[in-house]
Amino acid sequence: MEISEKGGGTKPPHTVEFTCIRSRGRIVKASQNVLVAKSRVLAEIMNILEALPDHEGAEPIVIPDISAEIFEMMVNFMECGKISVTATNFKEIYYAAKKYDVKELIWRCTKEMLELSRNFRCDDVFLDVYEFARRYSINIVKNKIESIFHTIPLSTINKLSAAPYHKRILEFILRSECIECHEYELFEGIYDWLQRVCAERGIPASKHNMRIELGDLFFLIRFPTMTSDQILYSEGFDLLTKDEVHDLNEWMEHRTYTDIINTFGTTQRIQQAKTKHAKVQMLETDGKLLDYNHVLQLSFPYEQQSFSNIFVNLQILGDNPFVKIYFTKVPYNISNPEKRDVRMIVERIRPQTCSKWVLILCENLTFSEPLELFVTIEIFSAKFLSPKVKIILKS
Numbered sequence: 001m002e003i004s005e006k007g008g009g010t011k012p013p014h015t016v017e018f019t020c021i022r023s024r025g026r027i028v029k030a031s032q033n034v035l036v037a038k039s040r041v042l043a044e045i046m047n048i049l050e051a052l053p054d055h056e057g058a059e060p061i062v063i064p065d066i067s068a069e070i071f072e073m074m075v076n077f078m079e080c081g082k083i084s085v086t087a088t089n090f091k092e093i094y095y096a097a098k099k100y101d102v103k104e105l106i107w108r109c110t111k112e113m114l115e116l117s118r119n120f121r122c123d124d125v126f127l128d129v130y131e132f133a134r135r136y137s138i139n140i141v142k143n144k145i146e147s148i149f150h151t152i153p154l155s156t157i158n159k160l161s162a163a164p165y166h167k168r169i170l171e172f173i174l175r176s177e178c179i180e181c182h183e184y185e186l187f188e189g190i191y192d193w194l195q196r197v198c199a200e201r202g203i204p205a206s207k208h209n210m211r212i213e214l215g216d217l218f219f220l221i222r223f224p225t226m227t228s229d230q231i232l233y234s235e236g237f238d239l240l241t242k243d244e245v246h247d248l249n250e251w252m253e254h255r256t257y258t259d260i261i262n263t264f265g266t267t268q269r270i271q272q273a274k275t276k277h278a279k280v281q282m283l284e285t286d287g288k289l290l291d292y293n294h295v296l297q298l299s300f301p302y303e304q305q306s307f308s309n310i311f312v313n314l315q316i317l318g319d320n321p322f323v324k325i326y327f328t329k330v331p332y333n334i335s336n337p338e339k340r341d342v343r344m345i346v347e348r349i350r351p352q353t354c355s356k357w358v359l360i361l362c363e364n365l366t367f368s369e370p371l372e373l374f375v376t377i378e379i380f381s382a383k384f385l386s387p388k389v390k391i392i393l394k395s
Helices: 032-038 040-050 068-080 090-099 103-117 125-135 139-151 153-159 164-174 183-201 207-220 228-232 235-239 242-254 259-263
Strands: 002-004 015-020 026-031 061-063 280-286 288-290 295-301 306-328 343-348 357-366 372-384 388-394
Touching: 015 032, 015 068, 026 032, 026 068, 032 040, 032 068, 068 090, 068 103, 090 103, 090 125, 103 125, 103 139, 125 139, 125 164, 139 153, 139 164, 153 164, 153 183, 164 183, 164 207, 183 207, 183 228, 183 235, 207 235, 228 242, 242 259, 280 295, 295 388, 372 388
Parallel strands: 015 061
Antiparallel strands: 002 026, 015 026, 280 388, 288 295, 295 372, 306 343, 306 357, 306 372, 306 388
């Protein structure tokens, strides 16, 4: 592989020239045989060019959106298998590898992104890696960093700025059912973040500005799960309106439901166990609605054979609903049930209209082997608002 200024040198046989527009037309030369062997896209381009009658005197292939430096690194990797992927160039290298379908380089970049995410306690590069993985659907990296968000939510929030994608990370944390901190600690971390955002924007850190900045994310903070002292003595207490404070007091003293209370989540988040052997799996999937929206069936893979807890989250609507959940090794037929190897949980929901996620706890379940678990959910005096189900498995 060679790189030169535009128009320099004579092209050897079986050598392909590329001109990189982003680098003022610099020429990168590469072996045609290597390109064909390592890149499906470049192989297709070579086949098209060879079919042209004046192929021998063809102009260099134009590369409009990749710099000569990055393109040279990709070509060099295809030739000798060496490349240096860093926090400053992983996005461009992955983009080039993906565009030209260089599978070995795609996997190499993915591995390096996983390595970069390991330094989450030292720097905030893992936030950039997460946003990039989310945008390009690199799920192995995305899921790894999301597990970090669950494990260290407060440290993560402490690294957030006013960047739009940082707010999406905050939303992910607030929508999580399982995080390693108390709700009041989460609220205090968010309040500190709001103060930093206001300072970045050069605006007063007033209640009005903070509520505008947080927007609807404010209602993802589960104030009803805090104690009155935790709310009253919090630095962010002033963010609450008088009506919100009044209804929260009524909830804590008398468990009185109001429209304001229903706006916030009333279910305690699950704190991940801190022991080495404890394991939490979080799954979100769409079930299949049967029997006029009263029965929902879904399945999911699992690794453990026994669980201390399984948490099932549903969205249902009803005046006085109750729920039956069947855990089975095969799909369960409500109309013709088989009783063997069936775990059934019955939960009566509070006598009120339920329009939010309903959390149902199923304790101490053991299954014969870790393969696939089928779940059938039957509801009475209610209907499903969504076929989406969140399941949290805790060993």
